[in-house]
Amino acid sequence: MRTWRLECSACDHRAPGSALATVCPSCGQPLLVRYDGKAPARADLADRWDMWRYAPLLPVAVGERIVSLGEGATPLIDAPSFAKSLGVRRVWLKDEGLNPTGSFKARGMSAAVTRALALGVKGFSVPTAGNAGAALAAYGAAARLPVRVFAPRETPAAILATIRTLGAELTLVDGHIGDAGKQARAFAAESGWFDVSTLREPYRIEGKKTMGLEIAEQLGWKRLPTHIVYPTGGGTGLIGMWKVFRELLDLGWLPKDTALPRMIVAQADGCAPIVRAHQTGADRATPWENPTTHAAGLRVPGPLGDRLILKAVKESAGDAVAIPEQGIRDATAWVSRETGIDAAPEGGCAMAVLQQMRNDGRIGTDAEVLVFNTGSGASYRT
Numbered sequence: 001m002r003t004w005r006l007e008c009s010a011c012d013h014r015a016p017g018s019a020l021a022t023v024c025p026s027c028g029q030p031l032l033v034r035y036d037g038k039a040p041a042r043a044d045l046a047d048r049w050d051m052w053r054y055a056p057l058l059p060v061a062v063g064e065r066i067v068s069l070g071e072g073a074t075p076l077i078d079a080p081s082f083a084k085s086l087g088v089r090r091v092w093l094k095d096e097g098l099n100p101t102g103s104f105k106a107r108g109m110s111a112a113v114t115r116a117l118a119l120g121v122k123g124f125s126v127p128t129a130g131n132a133g134a135a136l137a138a139y140g141a142a143a144r145l146p147v148r149v150f151a152p153r154e155t156p157a158a159i160l161a162t163i164r165t166l167g168a169e170l171t172l173v174d175g176h177i178g179d180a181g182k183q184a185r186a187f188a189a190e191s192g193w194f195d196v197s198t199l200r201e202p203y204r205i206e207g208k209k210t211m212g213l214e215i216a217e218q219l220g221w222k223r224l225p226t227h228i229v230y231p232t233g234g235g236t237g238l239i240g241m242w243k244v245f246r247e248l249l250d251l252g253w254l255p256k257d258t259a260l261p262r263m264i265v266a267q268a269d270g271c272a273p274i275v276r277a278h279q280t281g282a283d284r285a286t287p288w289e290n291p292t293t294h295a296a297g298l299r300v301p302g303p304l305g306d307r308l309i310l311k312a313v314k315e316s317a318g319d320a321v322a323i324p325e326q327g328i329r330d331a332t333a334w335v336s337r338e339t340g341i342d343a344a345p346e347g348g349c350a351m352a353v354l355q356q357m358r359n360d361g362r363i364g365t366d367a368e369v370l371v372f373n374t375g376s377g378a379s380y381r382t
Helices: 053-055 080-088 105-118 129-144 157-165 178-189 203-208 210-218 236-253 273-280 305-315 325-339 347-357
Strands: 003-008 015-016 030-038 076-078 090-094 124-127 147-152 171-174 229-230 264-266 320-323 368-373
Touching: 003 080, 015 129, 030 203, 053 210, 076 210, 080 090, 090 210, 105 124, 105 129, 105 203, 105 273, 124 129, 124 178, 129 147, 129 157, 129 171, 147 157, 147 178, 147 368, 157 171, 171 178, 178 229, 203 236, 210 236, 229 236, 229 347, 236 264, 236 305, 264 347, 273 305, 273 320, 320 325, 320 347, 347 368
Parallel strands: 090 368, 124 147, 147 171, 229 264, 229 368, 264 320
Antiparallel strands: 003 015, 003 030, 076 090
8 A cells, every 4th residue: 555754845854644734843844745655557547537547646545535626637739830930849738727717726726625634624725826716715615615715906806706606715915925825824823724825735736746647648658848838936836747757757657768857937027036046046036026927826926835946947957937028928829829728828928938948049949848828818807
């Protein structure tokens, strides 16, 4: 039987997988899930077509209730016209806007709510730039557990409407997601509900890593893209994929000589803490002052996972690039009109980063690049 434990990402603190854990009590850094016991084989994959197909690689015990709305199994769309326009060998788009509630956040919340339900929590709180709140509202409803969402007032109206429709209590906050986070944590401490803020619990990242598992399976378990361009706010998706690529090599699910992708951070130039840190060679990011961007998911001035994001970029020989607002808007329209994908501005930012890196010669003509569209553009329209 496979089991799991929790390890601090920065110090030697350990905790059992049965613990209802937040951040490391010793240093305040994120905890990561590590697995023990018999290694699963690809033949052990579940006969289902959502992210829980990968249950043997996820923190769920046999017989536990999985809280699922059909998340995952999103398409990997070949985009030869982009490859030709940009002068690279291949471009794929991974369209996460097809997830429940319209974003990749569904993956993390499915895993987090599944684990929290098994551990007996009585309710959830979360700060959000939009999509995480909508996802938690949905999975809280599916689990029949109450949810309180704290969102900046400038969060897209369509997302706020989704949160309300799904029955969560919504508190609007003056300021950015960091300000919402303070209120969410205070409410969790006062109410006894569980705070599922980004990387303040260890299981959302396990749900997000299924994006990497799908990429590997969609490419036949034989190879990976040369580059992955990922819109980065809190960064759990990038961290999770880098984590699972290593896990797949250790398990032998990928050939031993598989080249791992270069992980590319895409941010808006009005909120680019990871880009700034990467450019200066820092291993931590300084919180961004007065964050502004219409790509709400990128408006994260001080991500808790900054050290892990920068580590993944460095280990993968990756990069980090910021794009101005008009560049994001132009690329979002380009993606949608060229492919039929209803791209969110975060996805447009990622495509703009690929374009800029090609123009600068930082991505070569032999590249096979995967660009993430992390949400649906419909969420941004009123």
